Amino acid sequence: MAQKFAWERSGETLRLQGALEEETLGPLWESRHEATSGLRVIELNGLERVDTSGLALLVQLAALVKQQGAMLRLEGASENLMTLARLYNLPENLMPLAAS
Numbered sequence: 001m002a003q004k005f006a007w008e009r010s011g012e013t014l015r016l017q018g019a020l021e022e023e024t025l026g027p028l029w030e031s032r033h034e035a036t037s038g039l040r041v042i043e044l045n046g047l048e049r050v051d052t053s054g055l056a057l058l059v060q061l062a063a064l065v066k067q068q069g070a071m072l073r074l075e076g077a078s079e080n081l082m083t084l085a086r087l088y089n090l091p092e093n094l095m096p097l098a099a100s
Contacts, residue, residue: 003049007035014039014061017046020054029057036064045076055084059094072096 003019007028014035018024028035042061044050050058058074065072077085077097085095 009035009039012038012040013043014041015043015046019049020047020057021049021051022053025054025057029060032057032061032064036061036068038068038070039065039072040070042072042074043076044074044078044081047078047081050078050081050084052084052088055081055088055090055095059090062094062096066093 003021003024005016005018005020005024005028007017008015016028039061042058047054062072062074074095074097082097085097
């Protein structure tokens with residue numbers, strides 16, 4: 001059974017909460033262009049779990065913001081998420097993580 005996932009946009013910030021997993025990320029994936037328009041910060045400290053599909057979505061969101069000519073900061077990354085990004089050897093420009 002999939003855990004809950006929610007996201008909320010406030011100004012230039014996108015707040016993520018719950019489990020960002022393959023089973024839960026569909027609504028954000030479908031709204032990714034609207035969700036990233038004018039985006040500067042994604043707050044991750046509300047995430048309880050992120051799987052590889054969730055990590056891929058975060059990379060995609062960062063790429064969309066970069067295509068808009070802006071810089072994105074991912075704030076509040078858990079040690080588990082940072083470890084996952086390191087295991088995939090993701091460079092800083094793809095995954096601009098800041099620890100919580």
